[in-house]
Amino acid sequence: MEITIAKVILAAVTTKKNQHLVAGIPVFYAETDEEMIKMATILSRVLEAVAHDMENGVYIIVKH
Amino acid sequence: MEKDILTIICGVAMGTVARYWMMRRDFRQYPSYPHATVTHLALGFVAATLGAVAIPAIAAKEYTAVTFLALAATQFRDVRNMEREMLSALEQSKLVSRGPDFIEGIARTFEARNYLVVFVSLTTSLFAFIFSPLAGILAGVFAMLLVRRFMRGYLVRDVAKVRPAKVHFNGPNLFVEDIHIMNIALPEIKKIYEERGRGVIIEPLNDNGREILANVGQRQAIAHDTAMLLGVHRDVDTAEFTPLVRRKLDTGRVGLVIVPIEPDIECIVEAVKNVPVLESAFVKPLQAKVGRSAAD
Structure with missing residues (x-):
């Protein structure tokens, strides 16, 4: 059986520059909500993944 | 000798016709594309031949010839593997996958239909040998009808009620009525x-239906067929x-x-109702005492 990685967080996009200093995945910082949405859209299209809203100003891009 | 030949011809012909008749060329268009049809007709012919020669062989006291049928079993298991491998390989290029349960169900059906062909040709040749070729053909037709009845499985409409439902958002969360x-x-x-x-709610009619719909493969089959x-x-x-x-x-x-291209909700409901209940998902907890007494 082929083993693939499914359900993995590929990136995070956030407007909270100061609070989320995490390592491990690429984190993209946006100035405004509009910019965050735009970045999340582009990332999800390019990575063929889905953007999910953590409801705290962080979007995660998840490969399903 | 002539009688043997006539018997075998009757059996082979009826078996092959049965295989052709069993191929369901409906919206699934499988295995209707020409080459798959040829492959399965050829295998059906092999199956029919194996079934048809059994009776004359026994009559000629060639009892070992029946071991042929063991060969058939191996042969048909390969049919199942072949179908499974092919459908699994094609899965990657589908926008909505069938899911392994659906594939296994299809593969199993292909295998089983060859055994049914053996049954039809065996019945035909038995009657053709004992009575006459005409009696054989009649018996073959009867066997085909029996097989047809036997092949019919359940559909989602038999185990659940399907109705349209409202799709709405609560913050970023998508719901169909109260289902996240x-x-x-x-x-x-x-x-x-x-x-x-467009949203659809599928309500199981009883505990059997509930467990069938709990199966992830069954749900994937519903999504695939509707899409x-x-x-x-x-x-x-x-x-x-x-x-x-x-x-x-x-x-x-x-x-x-689902976000369909054709937003006709009645058609979506109808499509969901007509999804087959997969063999691997089919369970009947209500047949057991514990299941019955728990269901209240």
Whole structure:
């Protein structure tokens, strides 16, 4: 059986520059909500993944 | 000798006709594309031959010839493997996958139909040998009808009630009535779901239905068939529009959300109703005492 990685967080996009200093995945910082949405859209299209809203100003891009 | 030949011809002909008749060339268009049809007709012919020669062989006191049938079993298991491998390989190029349960069901059906062909040709040749070729053909037709009846499985409409339901958002969360489907962040995607998304609630009629719908493979089959019939508004880079079927844990109800190309809700309901209940998902907890007494 082929083993693939499914359900993995590929990136995070956030407007909270100061609070989320995490390592491990690429984190993209946006100035405004509009910019965050735009970045999340582009990332999800390019990575063929889905953007999910953590409801705290962080979007995660998840490969399903 | 002439009688043997006539018997075998009758058996082979009826068996091959039976195989052709059993091929369901409906919307699934499988295995209707010409080459798959030829492959399965050829295998059906082999199966029919094996079935047809058994009776004359026994009559000629060639008892070892019956071991032929063992060969048939091996042969047909390969048919199952062949179908499984092919469908699994093609799975990657489908926008909405069939799921392993559906594939296994299809593969198993292909194997079983060859055994049914053996049954038809064996019956035909038995009657043709004992009575006359005409009696053989009649017996073959009767066997075919019996097989047809035997082949018919259940559909979702037999185990559950299907009705349209409202698709709505609560914050980033997408719901079909009270069933949570997924979390969507992007406003652009949400807008499309609000405008064009269609929801369906599938309510099991009893505990048997509840357990059938709990099967993930069954739910994937529902998503696949619905998407295939009504089209799906997605491409490889928009994974958000994958039709999803999720379960309400409290009640066992199941909700489907899809963004179809054809937004006709009655057709979606009808499509869901006609999805076959997969053999691997089919369970009957109500047959057991514990299941019955727990169901109240």
